[in-house]
Amino acid sequence: MQVTRQKPIVTTLKPSNHPYLNGAWTPLYEEVDAIDLEVIEGAIPADLDGVYLRNTENQIHDPIGRYHPFDGDGMLHRIDFQNGKANYSNRFVRTRCFQAEQEAKGSLWAGLMERAEMSKRPGFGAHGSLKDSASTDVVIHGGKALATFYQCGEAYMVDPETLETIGSAPWGPLDGVSAHPKVDERTGELLFFNYSKHAPYMHFGVVDASNKLTHYRPVPLPGPRLPHDMAFTENYVILNDFPLFWDAGVLERNMHIVRMHRELPSRFAIVPRRGDGEIRWFEAAPTFVLHWTNAYEDGDEIVLDGYFQSNPEPGKFPGAPKGYEHMMGHLDEHSFQSRLHRWRFNLKTGETKEENLDPRILEFGTINNLYAGRKYRYAYSTTSKPGWFLFTGFVKHDLETGTSESYALPDGVYGSEAPFAPRIGGKDEDDGYLVSFTIDELKGKSECVILDAKRIADGPIARIALPHKICSGTHACWASREFLREGKVA
């Protein structure tokens, strides 16, 4: 393995005992390029051809007030597989905020958990006062990587080969782009939404494969909401209005306290992907959903799968450090209790049906992206460590037979979101691999693991050493060589 290091960035973060600035969440500052990574176990499949990209959150400066891990600066990690070999690189996303704080040699924006007026400069996000760290998700669209911020940011375009930041997306609307735009690999389109504190509170947009905004329309909500993810079918997108949102009483004083309004239903908007046709709203049991796995059309019905939270407002987390009691609960899947769930919206009758698909606590699902928006059979979820936002393993569901298989990482080793990477020449929906980065908290090392998606219970078929220990984070994606090159998959 040959490693080239970049010039160090300016860092001022002092050591602390913050639960999300230590262990697997210790920020990484080193930026490297590493050629021909060492395979520790097994072999890299020769029919794995493409790029895995992972976004992580790395706080660079001492925070203004309390730190939430979603405040950390976005860093993309990239591993490229071709002909049984792997190369790695990582770079901070050079957002406006990253650059400004490098120049100031300190934090300029207060985070999610603090009062807006503590920020030293006007900020971003639906809050209006946050640092746009582009640290939540990463997708590939139009041959570029797009790093996004969870509370609506500018969406930063990054070269997927060099990880050089190109700049904010030229089509980005004033209210920004939410963390989870969706890419339809068959059409090359990017589907996105945003939300804000001013009417109509939400918009839906489409950007074509040549980076042109082709569609943008309001999806009015009754007030400011906090939708996190969206899903799509061949003809519709599904947006949401969940009853977990800012307390309107204190929001008037510019304080952002999230509260579950149990008296309200969950509401789902079925919005045509093209044109300005009618938006149909459906109601369902109150919950909050962070992430969907997929959606598709089935006769008169729209089927939507995602992770239903039984306890979206977990309250104070026992034993949490002072000031972090609510944050610890909101980051713990076992506190908010997310389970794989299916909703069916009947376009003819207006009726909603819903059912739980698995009693286990799961989240952060992935699928074979060629089946996104289409009837699909396999979903891959992650398990997490009780009390912590740390991934401990993977579960594969066969949604046709109702069976599943799982793999647990060794104790003290935490994974990353594990997208599905189709095998070259693969025929079945699950003909491919799951790719993930791991962090070994005790050994202070990171690896890339590859699992055979047909047999995930067997564990990794390849373990590859990364040149440094990475920081934990939120989302990752896979892009095949064809999709990177062509912007769509035939």
Ligand SMILES: [Fe+2]
């Ligand atoms: Fe997310």
